[in-house]
Amino acid sequence: MNAWLAILLPAAIKIVVILAIVLTGVAYTTLAERKVSAWMQDRKGPNRVGPFGLLQPVADGMKFFFKEDITPRQAYKPVYLLAPLCTLVPALVTFSVIPFGTEITVAGKSYPLWIAPGMDLGLLFLLSISSLAIYGIILGGWSSGNKYSIFGALRGASQVVSYELGVGLSLLTVVIWSGSFGLQDIVNAQKGHPWFFLTHFLGFIVFLVAIFAETNRLPFDLPEGESEIVGGYHTEYSGLRFAMFFMGEYANMITASALLVTLFFGGWNLPFVDWAKFGPIWGGVLSAAVFFTKIAFFLFFFIWVRWTLPRFRYDQLMNIGWKRLFPLALANLLLMTTLMVFFGFGVKQ
Amino acid sequence: MMLWIFFAVAFVAFLGALGLVFHSNPMVAGLCMAVAMVAQGCLYMLLHVPFLGFFQIIIYAGAVMVMAVFIIMAHGMAEQGQEVSLTQTVATYVAAVLFLVQALRAVWNAAPPAFTEVDRAFGSLQQFGNLLVEHYAVPFELASLVLLTAMVGAVVMARRIWE
Amino acid sequence: MKLQRPKLTWWERTYFPAILQGLAITFRHIPRIKKRVTLEYPEVRWELPKKYRGAPVLLTGLDGHEKCTSCKLCQFICPPRAINIVAGETDLAKEKFPREFTIDMGLCIFCGYCQEVCPVEAIWLKDEYELADYDRTRLIYTKEELLARGRKPPYLPGKEKPLTEGDKP
Numbered sequence: 298m299n300a301w302l303a304i305l306l307p308a309a310i311k312i313v314v315i316l317a318i319v320l321t322g323v324a325y326t327t328l329a330e331r332k333v334s335a336w337m338q339d340r341k342g343p344n345r346v347g348p349f350g351l352l353q354p355v356a357d358g359m360k361f362f363f364k365e366d367i368t369p370r371q372a373y374k375p376v377y378l379l380a381p382l383c384t385l386v387p388a389l390v391t392f393s394v395i396p397f398g399t400e401i402t403v404a405g406k407s408y409p410l411w412i413a414p415g416m417d418l419g420l421l422f423l424l425s426i427s428s429l430a431i432y433g434i435i436l437g438g439w440s441s442g443n444k445y446s447i448f449g450a451l452r453g454a455s456q457v458v459s460y461e462l463g464v465g466l467s468l469l470t471v472v473i474w475s476g477s478f479g480l481q482d483i484v485n486a487q488k489g490h491p492w493f494f495l496t497h498f499l500g501f502i503v504f505l506v507a508i509f510a511e512t513n514r515l516p517f518d519l520p521e522g523e524s525e526i527v528g529g530y531h532t533e534y535s536g537l538r539f540a541m542f543f544m545g546e547y548a549n550m551i552t553a554s555a556l557l558v559t560l561f562f563g564g565w566n567l568p569f570v571d572w573a574k575f576g577p578i579w580g581g582v583l584s585a586a587v588f589f590t591k592i593a594f595f596l597f598f599f600i601w602v603r604w605t606l607p608r609f610r611y612d613q614l615m616n617i618g619w620k621r622l623f624p625l626a627l628a629n630l631l632l633m634t635t636l637m638v639f640f641g642f643g644v645k646q
Numbered sequence: 647m648m649l650w651i652f653f654a655v656a657f658v659a660f661l662g663a664l665g666l667v668f669h670s671n672p673m674v675a676g677l678c679m680a681v682a683m684v685a686q687g688c689l690y691m692l693l694h695v696p697f698l699g700f701f702q703i704i705i706y707a708g709a710v711m712v713m714a715v716f717i718i719m720a721h722g723m724a725e726q727g728q729e730v731s732l733t734q735t736v737a738t739y740v741a742a743v744l745f746l747v748q749a750l751r752a753v754w755n756a757a758p759p760a761f762t763e764v765d766r767a768f769g770s771l772q773q774f775g776n777l778l779v780e781h782y783a784v785p786f787e788l789a790s791l792v793l794l795t796a797m798v799g800a801v802v803m804a805r806r807i808w809e
Numbered sequence: 810m811k812l813q814r815p816k817l818t819w820w821e822r823t824y825f826p827a828i829l830q831g832l833a834i835t836f837r838h839i840p841r842i843k844k845r846v847t848l849e850y851p852e853v854r855w856e857l858p859k860k861y862r863g864a865p866v867l868l869t870g871l872d873g874h875e876k877c878t879s880c881k882l883c884q885f886i887c888p889p890r891a892i893n894i895v896a897g898e899t900d901l902a903k904e905k906f907p908r909e910f911t912i913d914m915g916l917c918i919f920c921g922y923c924q925e926v927c928p929v930e931a932i933w934l935k936d937e938y939e940l941a942d943y944d945r946t947r948l949i950y951t952k953e954e955l956l957a958r959g960r961k962p963p964y965l966p967g968k969e970k971p972l973t974e975g976d977k978p
Contacts, residue, residue: 333839335847336838336839337835337836337838337839338838339838339841339844339845339846340845340846340847341845341847341849344849373671373674376674376677418696418697418700418771421696421697421700421701421704422700424700424704425687425700425701425703425704425707425708426703428703428704428707428708428709429684429703429707429708431708431712432677432680432712435712435715435716435719436677439673439715439719447719450719451716451719451720454712454713454715454716454719455716457708457709457712458709458712458713458716461708461709465704478697478771601832601835601836602832604835605828605831605832605834605835606828606831
């Protein structure tokens with residue numbers, strides 16, 4: 298019993314803490330989106346609720362809570378009610394394998410700062426879970442019984458098949474280079490080495506472009522496409538169910554940023570800094586802080602790109618996915634494996 | 647503990663398979679199949695081959711079923727629900743019963759499995775990769791060739807219909 | 810007509826220069842704190858143009874009576890027929906006065922024809938614009954209400970003094 302407790306208790310604490318951080322992050326990313334978009338358009342942004350509008354997410358949450366939850370008559374009920382969960386849950390589950398920091402040593406025992414420390418296939422787990430996230434869009438769009446929604450679902454489904462190959466292949470070089478599917482191994486492989494966005498520049502570019510399609514953000518937010526198909530797959534949703542879609546989208550953004558940081562920007566690493574020197578507790582805390590700062594930068598980048606670029610056309614996205622990203626990722630794979638096999642590059646662990 | 651997890655997952659897989667066969671709405675049937683695929687991936691993980699499970703989920707639930715569901719939606723079959731004739735129904739049920747009898751016989755006659763201890767490397771990526779490259783390289787490449795041929799054929803046929 | 814598309818170099822065809830340019834432009838706008846165009850409405854108000862047409866009001870003459878002589882020209886010209894006048898006799902020099910004068914603000918389109926057509930300059934489009942209400946019946950302004958609105962001083966900067974107390978434009 299004690300053995301179980303020793304495993305479950307730290308895991309439970311970590312889950313609670315990380316969920317709290319992520320959900321707060323989601324709330325404040327929505328505020329950041331509105332603020333940054335306002336600044337980019339020479340506006341002020343929300344500033345009425347609390348100082349500098351800092352309580353705006355709370356107000357938004359309350360509003361979602363009290364709104365009427367409408368189920369259209371033509372909807373296919375069981376699926377319609379299930380779909381928002383299919384978006385939110387995968388988005389939150391993916392955080393279980395992302396390493397947030399080094400480790401905290403308390404009473405002679407060290408606790409690594411990620412939820413599932415034994416996972417040596419973290420990247421595969423993450424990819425498989427996020428490949429399921431598309432079902433939220435498909436189910437929601439199809440079951441609403443609305444033409445705009447089903448167009449959103451169709452676009453989402455065809456979008457997913459055109460960018461996912463690029464994502465997989467661009468990540469493969471990182472995996473081969475560091476010799477492991479474990480995200481913590483990939484982070485360690487960048488410790489004291491140049492971060493992977495320098496050595497795997499082509500793969501980084503492919504992944505960066507594809508990740509915008511993965512998170513359904515502009516310029517690839519075709520499943521939503523407000524100006525063409527109203528709200529796309531979530532046209533009919535309202536109240537808390539819409540909030541779930543909304544939170545899922547922003548949680549996906551945080552996951553995508555975390556993945557970018559972990560795979561290409563050295564995770565919690567900073568050049569010439571060894572976290573072990575900062576003591577058993579502060580080393581872990583500071584490394585986590587660095588990690589979240591990097592995530593914040595990429596969240597800003599997502600918002601920045603959204604308010605700069607217009608939406609791509611549907612066929613243009615397919616073209617980019619199949620005719621540009623896919624061959625580019627293949628070329629990258631060929632190049633990197635050649636470098637590793639014939640010139641001895643790569644990280645030996 | 648493991649046994650109970652197995653039963654839970656197997657039950658979900660079974661329900662998904664039943665839904666695929668019996669649900670009249672092709673869209674829901676497709677989704678049931680996706681559920682069955684995910685449950686099957688979990689079964690692989692229980693068998694200590696986690697990466698096979700993940701690949702099962704990524705490829706079958708995440709890509710193949712998405713494609714299938716996309717086609718169902720695009721064809722508008724989701725609304726209609728296909729009409730089936732009586733002979734078709736009867737034939738399907740007869741075939742299903744025959745298949746079930748055969749499967750049960752095979753399970754019944756099979757020798758009880760000999761439990762052997764496997765080493766820790768069992769189901770690891772290294773082992774899998776070595777097997778794939780050393781023993782099964784030719785069949786693997788042949789399979790990909792067959793798939794390529796099928797793809798080219800599909801494109802040719804689609805073009806003919808297009809014109 | 811056939812459009813000649815510009816010939817792009819290889820580097821331009823990757824979209825990257827254009828994307829980076831766009832990102833730079835949007836980023837440059839973030840620190841421009843002084844040039845924010847947001848007007849924090851209830852506290853800060855828009856400076857109205859001089860000829861702004863807001864809610865129509867009735868003006869009072871120097872004798873303390875409404876200037877309107879109930880000629881009904883405004884009632885006839887009003888495109889949405891928002892004005893309704895019931896005339897009455899009076900002992901004053903103008904002999905006729907509006908017993909009732911109502912404007913349905915649910916119908917008014919703020920065209921200003923009534924002001925233009927009025928021979929005695931009794932009706933005037935003031936600079937009030939916060940006219941929303943929760944009840945439609947309250948949007949039908951009576952004579953007393955219109956006169957009261959006409960007596961109020963203009964409350965926004967940037968507009969000429971409206972013609973009250975009988976002075977000529």
